[in-house]
């Protein structure tokens with residue numbers, strides 16, 4: 001099955017696109033202030049649902065419309081008898097437009113207003129972050145830094161309005177300092193920067209509201225002709241991409257994956273990749289690795305056909321007999337690894353390139369571009385491929401992933417919090433995973449999972465999108481069972497198998 005990737009899940013936009021959606025919505029006849037009232041009402045509803053026992057809140061309002069949302073929410077809470085501490089980061093007289101209208105309306109409704117000052121005690125049971133939204137530009141400045149620190153030090157649950165203040169709406173980067181939210185409610189267009197980079201650690205649970213009203217004034221219709229910046233992947237896509245096996249299936253139907261790696265002294269990585277390729281359903285798996293690893297591999301995984309390879313000359317017809325290749329786990333960058341990578345590149349098969357295979361593409365086999373490969377860099381490998389640093393990659397992950405795909409073709413998976421998949425049909429974000437995945441061997445497991453999916457006939461992009469979700473969801477399942485600390489790549493295979501056999505237990 002090689003269908004084109006289905007973009008299931010939610011559309012994600014950049015801040016400039018959301019501002020355009022705001023503009024169109026207002027042009028469609030919903031006044032900006034009405035939109036602000038809808039946003040605040042949605043936030044107020046979410047707050048009560050999340051913390052039903054609370055009866056007091058502290059809302060910190062910035063100088064723009066994000067702050068305006070906060071002023072309206074304060075009035076809604078006060079009208080229901082809550083104790084409301086409303087704190088302004090900018091004097092009301094400096095506000096303009098809808099934000100000023102909102103601040104004045106709350107004051108007219110009798111809601112108290114304090115000016116932020118260092119050391120101000122925040123007394124609410126719930127903190128509401130209405131400091132900065134899509135208007136954030138540059139590192140967080142001045143009193144906003146102190147206010148964000150005070151929210152984070154409060155020890156209370158935090159609801160972030162639209163975006164946790166300090167997080168970049170397009171990249172998910174933390175601009176100096178950022179609110180750590182329990183929950184974020186975002187409006188009109190879900191933001192790409194809420195699902196990758198630092199955001200998964202800062203946004204808490206992300207709730208999206210399009211603020212559509214009933215009938216014709218539904219703002220959601222204004223997104224009709226706007227190309228999303230990315231798609232938020234959803235686990236439902238996994239079952240849709242993996243058709244059930246025919247009753248009369250034989251192992252040839254599920255493809256033959258060849259893993260090439262495990263230079264002298266690096267045996268484990270290649271074996272992990274081969275094991276996951278077998279566990280995720282490749283019909284046959286071969287492993288070409290240094291001769292010293294053959295016995296250990298046979299003992300560990302006799303289903304994998306292991307070949308001791310002293311150099312590329314020993315590969316023979318192996319690459320030609322496989323349907324797809326995984327090259328890189330434990331490859332090393334010495335003469336063994338270079339020769340094996342060269343042979344893999346010349347085999348004319350779809351291939352996954354990972355780990356030292358990527359490092360060799362960056363520093364020796366440079367400038368290559370193919371339509372039939374899947375590159376799987378972590379930020380450090382991505383930096384080496386781009387000629388920048390890991391920090392620069394993390395400062396704008398979507399741009400880095402898109403640039404790698406533009407330069408090298410095929411599909412690129414930029415691993416990390418909120419893994420990104422950049423393919424011919426655009427960008428997709430994986431919303432699953434946990435910090436327990438930051439351990440040796442996790443990348444090898446992913447390359448094996450991808451190999452299995454490609455061997456079974458998924459298209460490059462669909463295999464990448466399904467593979468990152470299976471990998472991350474398996475890690476979430478394993479962490480739920482035994483914790484994130486000490487989570488090992490070997491813990492994933494049994495969970496991953498369940499995810500690719502969704503009809504189990506029916």
Ligand SMILES: NC(=O)C1=CN([C@@H]2O[C@H](COP(=O)(O)OP(=O)(O)OC[C@H]3O[C@@H](n4cnc5c(N)ncnc54)[C@H](O)[C@@H]3O)[C@@H](O)[C@H]2O)[C@H](O)CC1
Pocket residue numbers: 022031032033035036039062063064065066067069131132133134135136137138139140141142144161162163187
């Ligand atoms: N009708 C609408 O547009 C709706 C908007 N919504 C909310 O509005 C914000 C976007 O509002 P905007 O006024 O464009 O910007 P912000 O309020 O996010 O911030 C601008 C504000 O912050 C100051 N500022 C900017 N960068 C920094 C910085 N690095 N350090 C300190 N201060 C900074 C700037 O000077 C301005 O005072 C959107 O997120 C929504 O929350 C409604 O929700 C829907 C309707």
Ligand SMILES: [K+]
Pocket residue numbers: 066129130131132133160161162163164165
């Ligand atoms: K905010």
